Amino acid sequence: MNREKLVKRLVAVVILLLVCLLPVIVRNDYWTHVFIIIAVMMLATAGMRAINRTGEISMGTAGFMLLGAYSSALLTKNLGLSFWIAMPVGGLFSAAVAAAIGYPFFRVKGIYFAICTLLTGFVLLYVAGYMNTLTGGWQGLVFDFSPNPITIPGVGKLTFDTDIRYYYLAIIIVGFGLFVLYRMEHSRIGLVWGSIKEADTLAEAVGVNIMAQKIFIFVVACFFAGIAGALYAFYVHALSPSTTPANIFSFFTSVYAILYMVVGGESSFFGPIIGTALFMLIPEFSRGLQMYRPLVYGALLILVVFFMPQGLIGLRDYLPLWYRKLGGRSGRTAPSGG
Amino acid sequence: MGTAISGQDILQCIINGFCMGGTYILVGLGLTLILSIMSILQFAHGEIYMVGAFTVYFLCVMHGLNLYLAVCISMLSTAAIGLILERVLLRPLKGLFLSYVCATTGLSLILQTGVVLSFSKSTKQLPSLWPGAFNVLGTPISRERFVAIVIALGLSLALYLFLKETKYGLAMTASSQNREGALMQGINPNVMSAMVVAIGSGLAGVGGALGGSIFNLDPYMGGVAFTKGITIIVIGGLGSLPGAVVGGLILGISESLFSLFFGSQMGIVIPLLLVIAFLIFKQKGLFGHE
Numbered sequence: 004m005n006r007e008k009l010v011k012r013l014v015a016v017v018i019l020l021l022v023c024l025l026p027v028i029v030r031n032d033y034w035t036h037v038f039i040i041i042a043v044m045m046l047a048t049a050g051m052r053a054i055n056r057t058g059e060i061s062m063g064t065a066g067f068m069l070l071g072a073y074s075s076a077l078l079t080k081n082l083g084l085s086f087w088i089a090m091p092v093g094g095l096f097s098a099a100v101a102a103a104i105g106y107p108f109f110r111v112k113g114i115y116f117a118i119c120t121l122l123t124g125f126v127l128l129y130v131a132g133y134m135n136t137l138t139g140g141w142q143g144l145v146f147d148f149s150p151n152p153i154t155i156p157g158v159g160k161l162t163f164d165t166d167i168r169y170y171y172l173a174i175i176i177v178g179f180g181l182f183v184l185y186r187m188e189h190s191r192i193g194l195v196w197g198s199i200k201e202a203d204t205l206a207e208a209v210g211v212n213i214m215a216q217k218i219f220i221f222v223v224a225c226f227f228a229g230i231a232g233a234l235y236a237f238y239v240h241a242l243s244p245s246t247t248p249a250n251i252f253s254f255f256t257s258v259y260a261i262l263y264m265v266v267g268g269e270s271s272f273f274g275p276i277i278g279t280a281l282f283m284l285i286p287e288f289s290r291g292l293q294m295y296r297p298l299v300y301g302a303l304l305i306l307v308v309f310f311m312p313q314g315l316i317g318l319r320d321y322l323p324l325w326y327r328k329l330g331g332r333s334g335r336t337a338p339s340g341g
Numbered sequence: 342m343g344t345a346i347s348g349q350d351i352l353q354c355i356i357n358g359f360c361m362g363g364t365y366i367l368v369g370l371g372l373t374l375i376l377s378i379m380s381i382l383q384f385a386h387g388e389i390y391m392v393g394a395f396t397v398y399f400l401c402v403m404h405g406l407n408l409y410l411a412v413c414i415s416m417l418s419t420a421a422i423g424l425i426l427e428r429v430l431l432r433p434l435k436g437l438f439l440s441y442v443c444a445t446t447g448l449s450l451i452l453q454t455g456v457v458l459s460f461s462k463s464t465k466q467l468p469s470l471w472p473g474a475f476n477v478l479g480t481p482i483s484r485e486r487f488v489a490i491v492i493a494l495g496l497s498l499a500l501y502l503f504l505k506e507t508k509y510g511l512a513m514t515a516s517s518q519n520r521e522g523a524l525m526q527g528i529n530p531n532v533m534s535a536m537v538v539a540i541g542s543g544l545a546g547v548g549g550a551l552g553g554s555i556f557n558l559d560p561y562m563g564g565v566a567f568t569k570g571i572t573i574i575v576i577g578g579l580g581s582l583p584g585a586v587v588g589g590l591i592l593g594i595s596e597s598l599f600s601l602f603f604g605s606q607m608g609i610v611i612p613l614l615l616v617i618a619f620l621i622f623k624q625k626g627l628f629g630h631e
Contacts, residue, residue: 060439108621111620111624114382114438118382118571119617119620123617125613126613126617129609130610247561261439262447294454297453298451298455300450301450305451309444
């Protein structure tokens with residue numbers, strides 16, 4: 004028991020070290036860029052998974068990222084606020100929108116909630132395109148503000164003007180967000196989410212305010228989605244409301260977030276994180292096959308749903324099972340899930 | 342947009358909206374049927390619509406087949422795709438919410454990319470269903486739109502009669518209202534699911550062919566059609582066929598009127614807001630029963 008804990012700690016330390024040293028190891032601006040985008044998506048996906056812990060699926064992740072991105076960018080561009088204020092305000096703005104629509108949306112469940120959030124994502128995209136005096140309309144929004152330098156006593160002045168420096172900023176913020184989500188899930192709140200997912204009537208009977216809990220987690224998740232969007236905005240400096248798959252704020256990102264979660268394994272906190280990292284790296288290793296990317300994604304999604312409903316994180320359970328099946332001996336029944 | 346809007350513009354708009362509504366109806370009917378019998382929202386339904394349009398393009402433009410014959414073949418082939426789809430993908434995942442959402446979105450990605458790879462991304466056009474225009478009260482109405490709306494309403498009527506008058510149709514209705522009860526009467530839910538997905542996909546295929554010949558076709562047309570489909574089945578009431586028809590007409594007309602008065606982007610946004618409002622305040626829609 005103790006040994007297992009030790010191994011886990013060790014793995015965590017190694018991964019943490021690796022994450023910190025990545026840009027130094029690869030020494031390549033392009034890869035640093037890829038890692039930053041992956042970090043941003045990780046935060047958004049982890050937030051979406053938190054909503055899924057209560058049994059609901061949000062298909063509007065990209066919409067809330069858009070809210071955070073546009074609001075923080077506009078605050079900096081039009082009001083001259085610094086990044087350190089604009090980023091949290093962007094997150095809070097996204098959270099405020101989530102709070103406003105949370106009550107009506109959570110009066111419906113399951114597929115109806117998914118449709119609501121799906122359409123919200125579309126509406127936000129179109130609104131960003133329509134308000135062209137404020138957001139720059141369909142041409143998109145271009146601004147060139149980077150996070151302001153901060154001075155830490157005893158350390159000196161920190162600037163964030165290069166990709167590597169921005170990478171460290173991004174992993175600190177994303178790491179903080181992930182830590183908060185992790186602590187929430189492994190506290191009493193996490194148990195309450197589970198109870199809502201498994202048996203909502205029962206949970207309500209023992210005094211869980213389902214509506215308040217669901218709105219709370221929706222607001223938290225959308226806050227982090229907004230933060231992720233703001234991080235993206237201050238890194239890429241160009242936002243667009245286009246509906247093509249290449250745009251991070253399009254409907255496809257919301258679908259990809261679900262994909263990362265399911266492929267990684269939705270039952271574990273680390274599943275979606277692994278899924279995001281893996282899936283966003285695959286196309287980078289096959290740049291010539293960029294066109295086939297959605298095709299591969301779609302096929303993998305279907306295969307995972309059918310053959311590994313617990314995702315990559317459940318691989319430890321599947322491997323012996325497949326091995327036994329291939330060996331021709333009658334295996335146990337498949338692990339349930341999905 | 343700043344110039345005065347004449348009565349003729351409005352009439353033209355209403356008629357255009359009516360025609361667009363026709364293609365939406367064909368998508369919405371399939372979605373609502375599948376939702377009511379299988380409790381599955383088929384996320385790849387828009388892509389079936391797109392495949393229908395591209396089948397016609399393939400047969401008619403690339404191989405010179407008669408347009409109407411091509412539409413018929415496209416309907417049959419999308420229905421066949423529906424049959425396979427139901428057996429392979431939807432039936433095993435019935436009731437597993439996250440799984441079918443993932444599997445059907447996965448399928449839509451596959452179909453989309455498949456079409457991009459085989460026909461390229463560029464926008465394409467189908468020949469007109471019936472070239473020329475009628476003259477109604479001094480307003481020119483293109484004949485192809487008239488044909489489209491006639492086909493759409495005709496198919497909806499045929500579906501309605503099938504459900505109300507034939508043995509299989511009644512069995513289907515029974516299965517959608519009470520699954521266990523229908524099962525006890527000897528109605529096999531799997532046969533019903535297969536039939537419903539095949540019919541729905543066939544209708545979506547025709548919708549795609551009509552939509553493709555009135556507007557343009559490109560591999561991403563399915564996403565838009567799917568959103569429209571959801572919009573109309575929510576407005577009309579989930580699971581209600583007359584609701585889908587009325588919802589489609591309302592959506593088509595309101596969209597074209599809103600874009601006449603407030604610009605084309607608002608023409609898209611306002612119906613979406615309308616749907617969210619319906620989902621929140623009146624989940625039954627206009628014609629829902631439950």
